[in-house]
Amino acid sequence: MYDHDVLIIGAGLAGMRAALAATEAGVNVAVVSKVHPVRSHSNAAQGGINAALTDRGDDWRDHAYDTIKGSDFLGDQDAIEIMCREAGDEVIAMEHMGAIFNRDEEGRLGTRNFGGQRQARTFFVADFTGQALLHVLYEQIVKAGALVYEEWFVLSLIERDGECGGVVMMDIRTGKIEVVRAKAVIMAAGGLGRVFEPSTNAMICTGDGMSLAYKAGASLMDMEMVQYHPTTLKGSGVLISEAARGEGAYLLNSENDRFMLKYAPEFKELASRDVVSRCEQTEINEGRGIDGCVLLDVRHLGEKYISERLSQIRELAMDFANVDMAKEPVPIMPGMHYQMGGVKANVDGETGVPGLYAAGEVACVSVHGGNRLGANSLLDTLVFGRRSGVHAAERAKNTSHLSIDDSAAKPDRENIERLLLNDKNESFGKIRFDMGTAMKEHFGVFRENSSMAEGISKLSLIKERAQSVYVADKTNTFNTNLLFTLELGFMIECAETIASSAFDRTESRGAHTRTDMPDRDDENWLKHIVVSDKDGKPNISYQDVVITDWTPTVRQY
Numbered sequence: 001m002y003d004h005d006v007l008i009i010g011a012g013l014a015g016m017r018a019a020l021a022a023t024e025a026g027v028n029v030a031v032v033s034k035v036h037p038v039r040s041h042s043n044a045a046q047g048g049i050n051a052a053l054t055d056r057g058d059d060w061r062d063h064a065y066d067t068i069k070g071s072d073f074l075g076d077q078d079a080i081e082i083m084c085r086e087a088g089d090e091v092i093a094m095e096h097m098g099a100i101f102n103r104d105e106e107g108r109l110g111t112r113n114f115g116g117q118r119q120a121r122t123f124f125v126a127d128f129t130g131q132a133l134l135h136v137l138y139e140q141i142v143k144a145g146a147l148v149y150e151e152w153f154v155l156s157l158i159e160r161d162g163e164c165g166g167v168v169m170m171d172i173r174t175g176k177i178e179v180v181r182a183k184a185v186i187m188a189a190g191g192l193g194r195v196f197e198p199s200t201n202a203m204i205c206t207g208d209g210m211s212l213a214y215k216a217g218a219s220l221m222d223m224e225m226v227q228y229h230p231t232t233l234k235g236s237g238v239l240i241s242e243a244a245r246g247e248g249a250y251l252l253n254s255e256n257d258r259f260m261l262k263y264a265p266e267f268k269e270l271a272s273r274d275v276v277s278r279c280e281q282t283e284i285n286e287g288r289g290i291d292g293c294v295l296l297d298v299r300h301l302g303e304k305y306i307s308e309r310l311s312q313i314r315e316l317a318m319d320f321a322n323v324d325m326a327k328e329p330v331p332i333m334p335g336m337h338y339q340m341g342g343v344k345a346n347v348d349g350e351t352g353v354p355g356l357y358a359a360g361e362v363a364c365v366s367v368h369g370g371n372r373l374g375a376n377s378l379l380d381t382l383v384f385g386r387r388s389g390v391h392a393a394e395r396a397k398n399t400s401h402l403s404i405d406d407s408a409a410k411p412d413r414e415n416i417e418r419l420l421l422n423d424k425n426e427s428f429g430k431i432r433f434d435m436g437t438a439m440k441e442h443f444g445v446f447r448e449n450s451s452m453a454e455g456i457s458k459l460s461l462i463k464e465r466a467q468s469v470y471v472a473d474k475t476n477t478f479n480t481n482l483l484f485t486l487e488l489g490f491m492i493e494c495a496e497t498i499a500s501s502a503f504d505r506t507e508s509r510g511a512h513t514r515t516d517m518p519d520r521d522d523e524n525w526l527k528h529i530v531v532s533d534k535d536g537k538p539n540i541s542y543q544d545v546v547i548t549d550w551t552p553t554v555r556q557y
């Protein structure tokens with residue numbers, strides 16, 4: 001058994017920013033990650049991070065309004081204000097820690113345009129911003145002395161009388177299962193992209209954190225809000241960053257028509273993501289697509305500019321679609337990218353379970369509401385990661401460990417034994433794929449009542465099949481077969497909460513677009529859907545959206 005003041009689950013940007021803040025506050029901090037920290041999905045972030053800097057003639061209030069409008073007025077405005085106000089300091093802090101951002105001609109931090117924003121306020125490192133920030137933060141937490149449990153897998157949270165007092169986790173290298181007590185646990189386990197197939201997310205983005213927190217009594221919020229990114233590569237679904245459109249790329253249909261001029265005359269290709277994805281899907285559905293795709297054209301930017309600013313995505317398009325974007329347009333389609341919802345948390349990361357915090361993509365402070373603006377997620381991870389770290393450290397200074405011993409690991413040990421002894425014949429891979437494709441079919445860009453009902457029935461069959469997964473590998477060393485099976489359990493739980501929330505929302509807002517109910521209904525639905533676990537089933541309640549200065553209006557781009 002191990003003891004720490006603050007234990008952070010996840011070593012992406014949110015987890016490491018929290019770790020740095022908590023370590024600086026003078027408590028004992030450990031981070032656990034199922035992969036090496038710099039292999040976390042934050043590493044894949046390409047485009048950049050938003051901040052409104054006053055010396056550029058920008059104003060955090062404009063950033064806040066763009067975010068609120070982007071969220072289709074579902075984001076909580078008090079939280080958005082905090083995120084946008086603190087953005088500038090956070091970006092500058094990263095720069096001072098060693099992140100080498102691109103510069104403009106005058107040598108100042110440079111910006112690029114991003115979707116849904118009236119001002120270029122996205123700071124970037126070429127098209128590998130996440131990687132640059134993640135490496136800098138890893139150096140910082142090592143220097144600050146936070147302990148990292150690398151390649152450990154969290155199996156459950158330990159909850160006693162409604163409080164969270166630690167976790168049960170498994171050393172992936174040896175199969176050893178340990179109890180870790182902590183006075184505060186910060187959930188920073190990232191998103192659930194792989195609940196959908198295909199997805200831009202890494203294979204490890206399996207919603208573990210949302211499911212773990214949900215089972216420990218925390219609520220999930222805005223789960224119906226699943227972002228489809230407008231530009232993912234044909235076939236694989238690999239992301240082509242919004243940076244491409246930020247730098248000036250066009251979207252074309254099979255008739256060589258730049259169709260966004262018609263749908264969004266002002267913002268064009270840089271309307272918010274939900275809008276552009278719907279326009280593309282409409283073009284494809286109405287027969288103006290090419291083999292289920294439309295085209296992304298950057299040729300007019302010139303080869304030199306493309307290799308300087310978009311080198312990584314050029315390589316991705318060559319490797320995964322065999323297309324050199326400097327010479328040909330790239331076939332792209334809307335693809336699952338981001339979960340706006342997550343563990344309901346306040347602006348200090350507190351969830352409804354004392355001792356349990358949440359930050360980053362796993363959390364829902366609701367700064368993204370119905371649709372996240374590109375480059376606001378990296379910002380969310382840093383601002384709310386830091387705030388959670390500070391708050392959790394404060395709690396740790398004022399509380400003692402709950403009385404927990406090694407027996408807390410018994411249910412997980414028994415569960416793993418049961419999985420290994422199972423002699424049925426279902427394969428986790430097949431179930432995972434069937435679930436992902438069902439989610440895309442029934443809860444993708446466009447939704448509709450009877451299709452969602454069908455999706456829900458498919459999910460209950462999938463849940464039943466998951467009881468019969470056969471784990472072929474019976475050993476303790478790097479048993480990825482067992483890990484994937486455990487992840488499948490987390491994913492199914494997330495899928496159920498997405499499906500039940502989507503079915504419940506009888507309007508269209510942000511990423512949740514119902515063809516049978518196409519209008520936004522502020523009178524009845526200016527509220528969040530909150531899901532909690534009741535006897536193994538999602539139980540729905542509601543919470544009003546916080547409005548401060550910005551009254552909802554019709555959203556046009």
Ligand SMILES: Cc1cc2nc3c(=O)[nH]c(=O)nc-3n(C[C@H](O)[C@H](O)[C@H](O)COP(=O)(O)OP(=O)(O)OC[C@H]3O[C@@H](n4cnc5c(N)ncnc54)[C@H](O)[C@@H]3O)c2cc1C
Pocket residue numbers: 009010011012013014015032033034035037040041042043044045046047048049129130152153154155188189190191200201202204205208209239337338359360361362374375376377378379381
């Ligand atoms: C391809 C791509 C490009 C993107 N580009 C941008 C961009 O340009 N700008 C932007 O703002 N956003 C972007 N995003 C979104 C953004 O990158 C993510 O939302 C954000 O990085 C998530 O950070 P995080 O710290 O919350 O989680 P992650 O970085 O996903 O980290 C999760 C951590 O949790 C750990 N973990 C999970 N489950 C367990 C478990 N059971 N046990 C132990 N550890 C566990 C993992 O090991 C990992 O360390 C992009 C996303 C993708 C997929």
